[in-house]
Amino acid sequence: MTVAALQRPPKVTRQASAEGVRLSLSGDWTLVASQHLENEGRRIIDEARRDRMVAIDLSAVSQLDTAGAWLINRARHDLARRDIAVALEHVRPEYSTLLEETHYRAFEPPSRPRFNLVVALLSDLGESAVDALREFYRGVSFLGEFMASMIYVATHPQRFRFTSLVAQIELIGFRSVPIIVLINVLVGGIVAQQGIFQLLKFGASSYTVSLIGILVLRELGVLLTSIMIAGRSGSAITAELGSMKMREEIDALLVMGLSPIEVLIAPRVLGLIISLPILTFIADMAALFGGMVVSWWYGGISPVAFASLLKDAIALHTFMVGIIKAPFMALVIGLIASMDGLATQGSAESLGRQVTSSVVKSIFMVIVMDGLFAVFFASIDY
Amino acid sequence: MTNSSTTLNGAPQPRPNRDIIISVRDLVVGFGDKTIMKGLNLDVYRGEVLGFVGGSGQGKSVLTRAILGLVPTRGGSIRIFGQDRDALGPIERRALEQRWGVLFQNGALFSGLTVKQNIQMPMRETRELSQHLMDELAMLKLELVGLGSDAADKFPSELSGGMVKRAALARALALDPELVFLDEPTSGLDPISAAEFDELIGTLQQTLGLTVFMVTHDLDSLYSICDRVAALAEGRVIASGPLETLLASDHPWLRAYFHGVRGGRLSAARVEQKDEEWKPAPTTP
Numbered sequence A: 001m002t003v004a005a006l007q008r009p010p011k012v013t014r015q016a017s018a019e020g021v022r023l024s025l026s027g028d029w030t031l032v033a034s035q036h037l038e039n040e041g042r043r044i045i046d047e048a049r050r051d052r053m054v055a056i057d058l059s060a061v062s063q064l065d066t067a068g069a070w071l072i073n074r075a076r077h078d079l080a081r082r083d084i085a086v087a088l089e090h091v092r093p094e095y096s097t098l099l100e101e102t103h104y105r106a107f108e109p110p111s112r113p114r115f116n117l118v119v120a121l122l123s124d125l126g127e128s129a130v131d132a133l134r135e136f137y138r139g140v141s142f143l144g145e146f147m148a149s150m151i152y153v154a155t156h157p158q159r160f161r162f163t164s165l166v167a168q169i170e171l172i173g174f175r176s177v178p179i180i181v182l183i184n185v186l187v188g189g190i191v192a193q194q195g196i197f198q199l200l201k202f203g204a205s206s207y208t209v210s211l212i213g214i215l216v217l218r219e220l221g222v223l224l225t226s227i228m229i230a231g232r233s234g235s236a237i238t239a240e241l242g243s244m245k246m247r248e249e250i251d252a253l254l255v256m257g258l259s260p261i262e263v264l265i266a267p268r269v270l271g272l273i274i275s276l277p278i279l280t281f282i283a284d285m286a287a288l289f290g291g292m293v294v295s296w297w298y299g300g301i302s303p304v305a306f307a308s309l310l311k312d313a314i315a316l317h318t319f320m321v322g323i324i325k326a327p328f329m330a331l332v333i334g335l336i337a338s339m340d341g342l343a344t345q346g347s348a349e350s351l352g353r354q355v356t357s358s359v360v361k362s363i364f365m366v367i368v369m370d371g372l373f374a375v376f377f378a379s380i381d382y
Numbered sequence B: 001m002t003n004s005s006t007t008l009n010g011a012p013q014p015r016p017n018r019d020i021i022i023s024v025r026d027l028v029v030g031f032g033d034k035t036i037m038k039g040l041n042l043d044v045y046r047g048e049v050l051g052f053v054g055g056s057g058q059g060k061s062v063l064t065r066a067i068l069g070l071v072p073t074r075g076g077s078i079r080i081f082g083q084d085r086d087a088l089g090p091i092e093r094r095a096l097e098q099r100w101g102v103l104f105q106n107g108a109l110f111s112g113l114t115v116k117q118n119i120q121m122p123m124r125e126t127r128e129l130s131q132h133l134m135d136e137l138a139m140l141k142l143e144l145v146g147l148g149s150d151a152a153d154k155f156p157s158e159l160s161g162g163m164v165k166r167a168a169l170a171r172a173l174a175l176d177p178e179l180v181f182l183d184e185p186t187s188g189l190d191p192i193s194a195a196e197f198d199e200l201i202g203t204l205q206q207t208l209g210l211t212v213f214m215v216t217h218d219l220d221s222l223y224s225i226c227d228r229v230a231a232l233a234e235g236r237v238i239a240s241g242p243l244e245t246l247l248a249s250d251h252p253w254l255r256a257y258f259h260g261v262r263g264g265r266l267s268a269a270r271v272e273q274k275d276e277e278w279k280p281a282p283t284t285p
């Protein structure tokens, strides 16, 4: 709000009098005047600092709020510290109550620990190293807890929450189908187009089909699906568990003697483990379809020719390599998402941080896992 | 009680029954196929403390939210400071919103900010003040609501339930608004703090001419600081006026409320004490 918009801006008027100085305050001494109010508050001190006695006349103050009263009180205190006698005059009764309530008090600034750049840098470095190790340790122990509760559930199947599992499969699996199909059709098409375009130089464009078949079935289908699900469902799981943690819902479960892992996390992680292979299969088919359409339209390979070339290029194990990886990806995504959700602190900001960290970490881990699997399959010659 | 002209050495008191600051007419509010307000009428006068009572789940918070514009209404009109709320443009509406302060039932503090930053939020966004003055004002507000300076740098998740209430009140009062909405301000406070709270509201009302719309179940607050009380039942205001009028009412719910096991004990005690002396209630044993 600008000062011009104020009807009665706060004002200090100085008059020298016989015994000292007289400051008449007028206008609205309220926060609406914002910095104008603050400046006038400072002027009380500036106008009176060279005198021995000051009378502050409040008769013309049309409005006073706690901020105005505080500034007047602070000025009085500052003047008194300089051995200047201050008297308030013509104070309306309701103002005097307010002035009493807002009497001057010193607020000591919060003590800040001393800050040294080098020390801070080193301690940050050490802290993040320790955090990384601790994170790993927590991950392993969480995996252990999860497995223990899986074994418990396997021996007590009546305790398992099937309704919740089905709901999770619908949320994670079924509702992801459209987006998974869409991106995989596109990626299959792009791989086909590039394959045909590049291999044409060697007159080997029919190898495009092998390229699509092997690349999609072994790697792309499961990778794209996992990354999509990490972004889509992993983030949702973290946010859900995180906001439950913030509102003490997790604590409520604990004090009822229920285990959050059994009640909340098992259905979600199992839902992921069941959904991801199915989605991977759908993704494979969609990508092959996209590749086939582009090969036909761009490379002149008819669907019949595509099918027979594909049959020669791949075997069952090509397909299985992709599918076998899916449940492990699901486990990693689910565990990271749950762990980060439960690590949420009290604030909304922390929830946001956990969701980001969950998605980034699971995508990273999915790619690392894929690399490990590639090494593994290569060494067992599968 | 507090609007009596004998308080504060005969100071000119904000006189109720003059200026209507909130006027709600034929308000209809519902969710889905459930109608919660069925043609509700309510007036709040300038400078008064209006206590708003009603059974749990009757829609007190919903009415507050409807007046604040947080819940869509299905019919009726709401006028605040003489302006029809639905007819306001975005700029006028923002100006209006700076003239009130709100204490939500569950505090609604910003979880990512410390208590001090929460209080400074409205100052920082709408006023141009130095950080030093904002710090002082925030600490002053905290002290007024009875929170020590050690609470200033805590985050909301580190506060007790009663501390959340006080911090939220300090934030509601940050800009010294003309009108404050308090949704169950004293629930979760111990009786001593609740009495101090009532005293603070009373002081602010008298010194700043504050208008207070207070949803409360606290019979003590009703007796000690409310100038008028309105009661909500079945989607309507079934009675409003000075507490004595409501105490004398025959409405079955009001009778149960004020003359039931808990209410009865208090009202009997208060009516007796009222004849001989009257001070702000919290200070009387």
Ligand SMILES: Nc1ncnc2c1ncn2[C@@H]1O[C@H](COP(=O)(O)OP(=O)(O)OP(=O)(O)O)[C@@H](O)[C@H]1O
Pocket (backbone or CB within 6 Å): B031, B036, B054, B055, B056, B057, B058, B059, B060, B061, B062, B063, B105
């Ligand atoms: N967002 C919403 N959607 C559907 N119904 C709602 C919603 N908010 C409130 N209600 C319903 O409106 C009714 C009134 O709720 P409200 O919160 O106003 O009660 P209240 O009078 O404040 O009760 P209390 O004293 O317990 O705080 C309740 O029946 C509640 O279920």
Ligand SMILES: [Mg+2]
Pocket (backbone or CB within 6 Å): B060, B061, B062, B105, B183
């Ligand atoms: Mg409520």
